[in-house]
Amino acid sequence: MIWNPEQETLSRDELSRQQSENLKRLVRNVYDNVPFYRNRMAEHGVRPDDIRGLADIVKLPFTTKNDMREVYPLGLLAVDREKILEVHTSSGTTGKPVVDAYTARDLDIWSEGMARTLSMGGCTAADTVQNAYGYGLFTGGLGVHYGARRIGANILPISGGNTRRQLEVMQDFGSTILTCTPSYALYIAEFAAENGIDMAQMKLKSAMLGAEPWSESMRAEIENRLHVKAYDIYGLTEIIGPGVASECEAQNGLHVFEDHFYPEIINPESGEPVQPGEKGELVITTITKEGTPILRYRTRDISFFIEEKCPCGRTARKIHRLLGRTDDMLIVRGVNIFPSQVEHVLLRIESVKPHYQLIVDRRNKLDYLEVQVEMNDELFSDEIKELEATESLIERELHSELNIHAKVKLLNPKSIPRSEGKAKRVIDRRQIVDKQEGKI
Ligand code: DLL
16 A cells, blocks of 8 residues: 555655755755755765756765764754754664654654555554564654554554564564564564464564564565565654655565655765666765754665666665665675675575574784674484585585685574664674784
8 A cells, every 4th residue: 555645656756856845955955954964065066056857866965974973962963952852873883873853743754654664564553563673762663653653553562572572462462563673573473483382373464674684585475474575664863764765565675764764875985876786885964854864874875776667566666675784785805795695695594584694804914804693493403424415515605695605514403692672793802903903
């Protein structure tokens, strides 16, 4: 179902007209009200009058995560403090968190984006949404909450964790839509199987999954085990939270809600727009936001535009499911590797589980990649030579996918820590080694 047919099926001309107007208003607004942007624009030699339409967006400076950290906490505020109703931040594990401050209108835009998103998964007022994203400063919990509320669905604000209780609640209240990270969805499936709970007996029909990278093969696994259709949903704190781009029933690319979030794809090295259909870094401008509007935010997420018309009838441009992050890309012995490539290979192998970690280290000054993956219970009780054969099979498959050798280590079932939120897939020990050696 299309939540807002008028906006979601706009003609390209009308959409561009709206985007253009909003962009001009945004630029004038941040120039007048946010010293950070006024200075940035001055450094770039660009004034609000230079932005006459969408094509001029390339004249504007980019904003990076570092910029946002430097002005922490509220240096990007474009309205009076008292107009702010709510604040969210990223987890900030690698530095100061980034902040999003919402006015009433921003919360309205967020609810709209999330109502569109949940509708794509078939959510109506008759549905029961089990919201297992974390509530708190993280945007997942409240983002889904506001969207479900706008639709008028019944919300179970259970938050993440306590998997036994998740399954009890799902059964007792007949949840029809599950919202959580893909890794947690898989964990719920695994827990159910181990405890003899038949997921086919549940009423679940869709799972709206995002906040971390996942793959097509992982989708198949989740759909089979949870008996749902699984949809990819994307967003980030800097922009608004979830509800920036989401997958419709075609399950082939995510429609960007571009009447609010204007997308570009650039070459991360040169900063120039890529050719149509070419992959690059997603850059987003919040053309309607009031509290903390952002010019050309460099998401570091890698994707490309899918240009074909979507059978669902929505006209907003689609991006391919995220391919990785410019900063998650590992360079091992000069080869670019994304954790998603490894996941793709592992999910093809029956006797292992999709719980894995990549450990990168440096031995004798050479990069060394080890893929640790859990075996399933059958393989666990098999003979040593079976384990060895599986390890070499995975090593061969990884080699043909990645073009480098990775050592595979099979781990006992359940030895990789489970996450109720985002999973940790990469442990890069090289940076520590480099620091110790005084190279960095
Ligand atoms: O993760 C917002 C969110 C909540 C999205 C719930 C979807 C569902 P942050 O914590 O700021 O916000 O992290 C944003 O997570 O730049 C991506 O690298 C990654 N990410 C988010 N969604 C996806 C996805 C929330 N569907 C960062 N696929 C982003 C791949 C995703 N990566």
